Amino acid sequence: MLEIDGVTMAYGDASADPVLEDVNLSVGSGERCMLLGPSGCGKSTLLRAVGGFHAPARGEIRVGGDVVSRPGPDRAFVFQEFDQLFPWKRVLANVAYPLVVNGGKKPQAREKALVHLEMMGLRDAVDKYPHQLSGGMKQRVAIARAMALEPRVLLMDEPFGALDAQTRDRLQEQFRTVTTELGTTVIFVTHSIHEAALIGDSVVVLGGGRPGRVVGRISREHTPAGDRSAVEARLKSMLASAHTAKEDDR
Numbered sequence: 001m002l003e004i005d006g007v008t009m010a011y012g013d014a015s016a017d018p019v020l021e022d023v024n025l026s027v028g029s030g031e032r033c034m035l036l037g038p039s040g041c042g043k044s045t046l047l048r049a050v051g052g053f054h055a056p057a058r059g060e061i062r063v064g065g066d067v068v069s070r071p072g073p074d075r076a077f078v079f080q081e082f083d084q085l086f087p088w089k090r091v092l093a094n095v096a097y098p099l100v101v102n103g104g105k106k107p108q109a110r111e112k113a114l115v116h117l118e119m120m121g122l123r124d125a126v127d128k129y130p131h132q133l134s135g136g137m138k139q140r141v142a143i144a145r146a147m148a149l150e151p152r153v154l155l156m157d158e159p160f161g162a163l164d165a166q167t168r169d170r171l172q173e174q175f176r177t178v179t180t181e182l183g184t185t186v187i188f189v190t191h192s193i194h195e196a197a198l199i200g201d202s203v204v205v206l207g208g209g210r211p212g213r214v215v216g217r218i219s220r221e222h223t224p225a226g227d228r229s230a231v232e233a234r235l236k237s238m239l240a241s242a243h244t245a246k247e248d249d250r
């Protein structure tokens, strides 16, 4: 579903030092791929490139075989910030609006929005405004809104990073259940080894200094079934080497 093919990312002009170099990644349909790595290694940069917000200096990104050249509804984003909803629209309208903007009819858009809000456990919140919701509820609305678009790839940039631990645990489980049920393809940026092991079908570790690159990857099919602690231990050692290389480069 997603191919990242020899991608180098840089900010500024052609002479600028790259942030990421020669990233190759292939994500299958229905796979949840986690991007893990030290702060500043380029996780969000790569996610924005898949979103079509920032073009690679070299290489190519394809989604469903189509080369990414601009943002589009086939790649929906959920961010960490709680203020990504339209404050003047009720919850149902927040979720239905992008469907209408992308050519849907209003009654069908509202129906679909309702289905996705129900899946995220928000049936009772559909008539509320964002300011009446908790942070966790706002994030669930943002997820429902992104999922309702039925994107080819759902792009998540630390969506649970600003939540309290209990809410985060609940949402991680809920997200895993809903994306499994719908077979959603997901790219998910996280700082958390625990979150990566809990949600990911695969985990890609970025880091190793400037420019960053892929320093390791784990796929669920190559790890003992259900043995999350073994996955976490391996990720911990990969992340340590991603950090060490960074310090050596300074």
Ligand SMILES: Nc1ncnc2c1ncn2[C@@H]1O[C@H](COP(=O)(O)OP(=O)(O)OP(=O)(O)O)[C@@H](O)[C@H]1O
Binding pocket: 011, 019, 037, 038, 039, 040, 041, 042, 043, 044, 045, 046, 191
């Ligand atoms: N708009 C920009 N202009 C110039 N440099 C940028 C821009 N956005 C990010 N960078 C730089 O690119 C590098 C990678 O940033 P990025 O946000 O992708 O990292 P990250 O791994 O997502 O970090 P974090 O985990 O802290 O969110 C950093 O050195 C950052 O300063």
